[in-house]
Amino acid sequence: MRRLDYTTIFFALMGSFLVLFILIPIVNLMVSSNIDSIVANLQDSQVITSLFISVYSALIATLIAVLFGVPLAYILARHDFFGKGFVESIIDIPIVIPHTVSGIALLLVFTSGGILGAPLGKLGIVFTNAIPGIIIAMLFVSSSFVVNSAREGFESVDPRMEKVARTLGSGTLRTFFVISLPLALRSIVVGSILCWARAISEFGAIIILAFYPLAASTLIYTRFVQFGLSASTPVAIILISICLALFLVVRLIIKGWRTYDKT
């Protein structure tokens, strides 16, 4: 058997602090409510509606992030240009600023009199206290996951492979769809699921922009404020279960997806 030295044991003890710090509250939460109240909540139409709003809005936000984020990621992975560092920083900004601040910034722009809210309002798209507001709040805070992950995926595809495809007669767009995209797909899917999970979890930006209709995270907050812990815990458990399930799917994809470059 491998002998463990004192340093390894010491570091392992130190390191287990964080693991337990995260694990204990989550496990405790999961077991702190009885099944009956969870089942009762699952039959509560307000809970189901709010869960649907969260999952649905997050899905739309993720699709938008993929649609616009993947081309950006490809450009960032393949080209060097003036201001590239600036673009990269912008994509990462939502990660470092408080989400309530993101909400306020979005509200100023997307309110009915805002520079984007006003023209879009004329087209009938209202953001404040509406599902589109929830979607853009989610998009703002979680799109960087798609961009960064897809970018890593594209960077792992050797550009020479694309060059060979081109000498064989394939144009740039076809080469992208037939060679680059399939090879980066795993990273894009992983990034999308992370984006989706992060979007479902969003709270700070949502309450500023669209308190109503109640998203799941907002519902938990209102239940807590109005009725206390016992009312909010079952909803919290349901939401966290959804997030953990998504997270589990990510891990399984990372492990199980056929990787081509490694033997």
Place this chain on the structure above:
Amino acid sequence: MIKLENLSRDWKEFKIDDVTLEIEDGEYFIFLGPSGSGKTMLLELIAGMWSPDSGKIIMNNKDVTRLPPENRGVGFVYQNYMLFPHKTVFDNIAFGLNVRKVEKNEIKSQVEEMMNLLGISHLSNRLPRTLSGGEQQRTALARALIIHPQVLIMDEPLSALDRITREELIQELKRIHQKFNITIIHVTHNFDEALKLADRVAIMKKGTISQMGDIDEIFRHPKDEFVADFVGTENIIRGFASDGEDSLTFVNTGNIVIESTQKKTGDVHATIRPEDITLSTDKVPTSARNVFEGHIKEIYDLGTIIKLTVDVGEQLVLVLTRQSFLDLELNIGKQIYIYFKATAVNLF
């Protein structure tokens, strides 16, 4: 015919500087140079993966300088093969035909014929990562050849292979060159490959061509020290080979007869590595089959090593340590004997 006219491009790390040359139809042309000399970049320029800053590329009397790679009719094989890892061997080879919307049955028969030709039919359904280096290289060759390119460009195609596989592929490349009657441009830093394959060679240094010509020419008359250094330490002699006694091959160079253990007949080149040749001032008994008498023609002092050119009817280069050079009291014109084993003589 491919013509490069004053081709230049500056990347930050590499540059191609005013390259002008012509490659004939059906020629096997090798760019030889150390790493960092810009060989790969030159190939990628010819294939259309970059646009030159200035200069022209002419193929078949057509200016293709601004043509994208998909319209140039150039096959490209990289050192690391660059097979599409998510496609089977069959689908890799079929790629160029699929792009051209060739009919399905036609694709199948053409790909099968190509796999047959390169001896990889049994690998049809395998993914690239399960193949050996040689198998990957054959697949990459098949993929490039199936579109019947005017030019086949290869970037260090044999460098990642072990010695035996490399020999096999050298023969394969010769066969392909003849069968397809195709122009081949091949880049390597390995002098041996150039000797065995090239019709003509260009020596590259820092993005420029130092010397261009047939391989004997470059070997015998290196234009400058760089070329001499790069190709210089080997002895290469032309001769006529015939079966000799003791199942040896005798190579008559016109001046001397060299014995080799390798089986060849007809016109050959013989190479002998300088470190395989020993030297003495008196005739000594030896098991070496090749013993020649001659005199010292030139002496180069390389520090701890001394390089000598001796004339034994043919001129040969050999090396000595400084200590043995001093012990033997050698000087220009001195009579000497040289010895090398029949196994040290490489024929091609």
